[in-house]
Amino acid sequence: MIVNTSQTVICRICCSTIKKNAKIFKEGLRFAIVYSKCHDNIPKDDLELMANMFIAYGGYFGKLKNSNFSLYSTLKELIIEFNLDSKSVPVDELNIKMKYRALLHGVTPQEFINGLEILLEE
Numbered sequence: 001m002i003v004n005t006s007q008t009v010i011c012r013i014c015c016s017t018i019k020k021n022a023k024i025f026k027e028g029l030r031f032a033i034v035y036s037k038c039h040d041n042i043p044k045d046d047l048e049l050m051a052n053m054f055i056a057y058g059g060y061f062g063k064l065k066n067s068n069f070s071l072y073s074t075l076k077e078l079i080i081e082f083n084l085d086s087k088s089v090p091v092d093e094l095n096i097k098m099k100y101r102a103l104l105h106g107v108t109p110q111e112f113i114n115g116l117e118i119l120l121e122e
């Protein structure tokens with residue numbers, strides 16, 4: 001659904017200011033307004049996951065886009081953080097934290113999965 005608003009709206013995913021062509025997607029039982037670029041380029045399930053992560057942890061898609069991001073370095077950093085707490089590395093938590101950091105750097109969930117596959121092949 002395309003909505004043209006007379007007021008300025010902020011995209012739920014990337015925090016861009018939307019003046020026209022805002023799109024609405026259903027997010028669980030709620031609706032969220034997103035910029036058409038995000039709506040058209042990111043699968044609906046991923047939009048929902050991203051919106052939920054930003055609600056839970058803060059930030060937005062591409063917030064740290066101008067800084068360097070390496071999946072391998074992030075993985076190493078997180079394992080070191082877990083080891084500092086003398087915890088064994090919980091794979092689910094590691095996966096969520098890696099995905100969240102990737103999103104902040106403007107890496108889409110699909111690009112994240114592709115990056116993981118490349119990392120695992122090495």
Ligand SMILES: [Zn+2]
Pocket residue numbers: 011012013014015016034035037038
């Ligand atoms: Zn957006």
